[in-house]
Amino acid sequence: MHKIIYKIGVKTRNPSLNKWISFLNKTQSWSIDELESYQLKKLKELLLFAYQYSPFYKEYFDKNNVDLKEIKSLDDITKIPILEKQTLLNNINEIHTKYVFKKTLKAITSGTTGKSLSFLREESADSFNRASIFRGYSWYGIKPWDRNAYFWGFNFSLKDKIKTRFLDFIQNRFRVFSYNKKSFLPFIKRLKKVKYIHGYSSMLYQTAKLINEQKLETPQKLKMIKGTSEKIFEVYQEEVQKAFGLKMISEYGATESGIIAFECPEGNMHINMEGCLVEEIEGEVIVTNLQMKSFPIIRYKLGDYIELAPKNNTCSCGKEHRILNDITGRVGENVYGKNEIYPSFSFYYIFKNILKNDNLKLSYQVLQNNKGFLEFKIGQELTPKELTIVNNEIKKYFKEDIDVTIKDKVKFDNSKGKFKSFISTL
Incomplete structure (x- = not known):
């Protein structure tokens, strides 16, 4: 039919x-x-x-x-x-x-x-x-x-x-x-x-x-x-x-x-x-x-x-x-540090390196509501060692210019349409 x-x-x-x-x-x-x-x-x-x-x-x-x-x-x-x-x-x-x-x-x-x-x-x-x-x-x-x-x-x-x-x-x-x-x-x-x-x-x-x-x-x-x-x-x-x-x-x-x-x-x-x-x-x-x-x-x-x-x-x-x-990644989404501006595709390379170097597969979402501060949400549970790996890789890209918090075991809300890996309100 x-x-x-x-x-x-x-x-x-x-x-x-x-x-x-x-x-x-x-x-x-x-x-x-x-x-x-x-x-x-x-x-x-x-x-x-x-x-x-x-x-x-x-x-x-x-x-x-x-x-x-x-x-x-x-x-x-x-x-x-x-x-x-x-x-x-x-x-x-x-x-x-x-x-x-x-x-x-x-x-x-x-x-x-x-x-x-x-x-x-x-x-x-x-x-x-x-x-x-x-x-x-x-x-x-x-x-x-x-x-x-x-x-x-x-x-x-x-x-x-x-x-x-x-x-x-x-x-x-x-x-x-x-x-x-x-x-x-x-x-x-x-x-x-x-x-x-x-x-x-x-x-x-x-x-x-x-x-x-x-x-x-x-x-x-x-x-x-x-x-x-x-x-x-x-x-x-x-x-x-x-x-x-x-x-x-x-x-x-x-x-x-x-x-x-x-x-x-x-x-x-x-x-x-x-x-x-x-x-x-x-x-x-x-x-x-x-x-x-x-x-x-x-x-x-x-x-x-x-x-x-x-x-x-x-x-x-x-x-x-x-x-x-x-x-x-998407063009035109900037990440704002205390003094510098970074492209949002930096996140792609951060998590690509974590996968390549440490075989750590992670789903993530990054939020920015204030300059110089990022909140990383990770879908998986991180051990203390894995948390250190993620922190160190982020620091390679942003050094001391951006303060970071990391939350693991996050349940992402997929019921509202397209999922965005980076959300900025700036």
């Missing part, structure tokens, strides 16, 4: 989806040269289209003396200025192209950085993005209509709950609406029939912990566990592997950029090269959406720190798509 519902939905909402799925199944075996050749072709098309139909980009290119005839290789994209998020937010109407598409769909970003964005995405671009996700699913033997469980934010009104339950039904999925044990334990029992679980990685981790604590039966049909929107800590993997017999894989993307990378069964995050062009500049990700023309995203500073693997890095899965080694 759900396969039929899926096909009806595709025909109605995403008529070009099957075309894109077929295309991406073919291109996943392309060589890196073929992929880059396709990227260059799409880039040239996008730039010409944006210049012709977007009032913003016409003025933007002219003002910055961008000659589109000079874009002859992918490296030439650096001749185009980087687009900052505030510039994009200030020019939403002008960025939209004046071309009349047969069908457009409204897209809204989550606004987790405090700045939500709403724009129109043409059906072809929307279908391409869905096809990119489904291609990743196919690597794990998942069909789009398979039974699945979804962990996402759920601060809904009654009206929104009813709407959400309907949408979940037609997508053959279910989710938990409350984290009290009375409703959560029956939810876990329903996992027995699902093929995949996806959503916030912190929620997946908490589910795995509860399964392990209660010694509940592991789902037998499960093929994939996908974490999105949050960092996947190493300590998460230990609990998830124990509970489900599978590791949690990662999907990386954004509403405006589309799917940027998807993890293959060999553990590498392959960049969705057919859909986007990714640059790493001073550790920051700069992304160009190659498929969306209704609202062009060109050299956009997305707001994440990343680590892009060298071009000659290969994967045993056989795909030659570039590899994204890691997403190390």
Whole structure:
């Protein structure tokens, strides 16, 4: 039944989806040269289209003396200025192209950085993005209509709950609406029939912990566990592997950029090269959406720190798509000492070093309400020796400029949407 519902939905909402799925199944075996050749072709098309139909980009290119005839290789994209998020937010109407598409769909970003964005995405671009996700699913033997469980934010009104339950039904999925044990334990029992679980990685981790604590039966049909929107800590993997017999894989993307990378069964995050062009500049990700023309995203500073693997890095899965080694944190979140300012991705390296040097896997959250003071919340119980290890590693980065308190055995509240590893009220 759900396969039929899926096909009806595709025909109605995403008529070009099957075309894109077929295309991406073919291109996943392309060589890196073929992929880059396709990227260059799409880039040239996008730039010409944006210049012709977007009032913003016409003025933007002219003002910055961008000659589109000079874009002859992918490296030439650096001749185009980087687009900052505030510039994009200030020019939403002008960025939209004046071309009349047969069908457009409204897209809204989550606004987790405090700045939500709403724009129109043409059906072809929307279908391409869905096809990119489904291609990743196919690597794990998942069909789009398979039974699945979804962990996402759920601060809904009654009206929104009813709407959400309907949408979940037609997508053959279910989710938990409350984290009290009375409703959560029956939810876990329903996992027995699902093929995949996806959503916030912190929620997946908490589910795995509860399964392990209660010694509940592991789902037998499960093929994939996908974490999105949050960092996947190493300590998460230990609990998830124990509970489900599978590791949690990662999907990386954004509403405006589309799917940027998807993890293959060999553990590498392959960049969705057919859909986007990714640059790493001073550790920051700069992304160009190659498929969306209704609202062009060109050299956009997305707001994440990343680590892009060298071009000659290969994967045993056989795909030659570039590899994204890691997403190390959000840009623009400063840590304030008594005298100095530090980037928030310092926390990423602190806990990475603790894992590497001391094999100590920790989940954490850092709070700052006053300059020169940080509160570290650790999900695990620390021995006196482990507490010293954490203190010493923190001190390497902040020395005497920041006073620190550490609380262990903290139960994080995962019921209010996306989990943030650093929260500052300054």
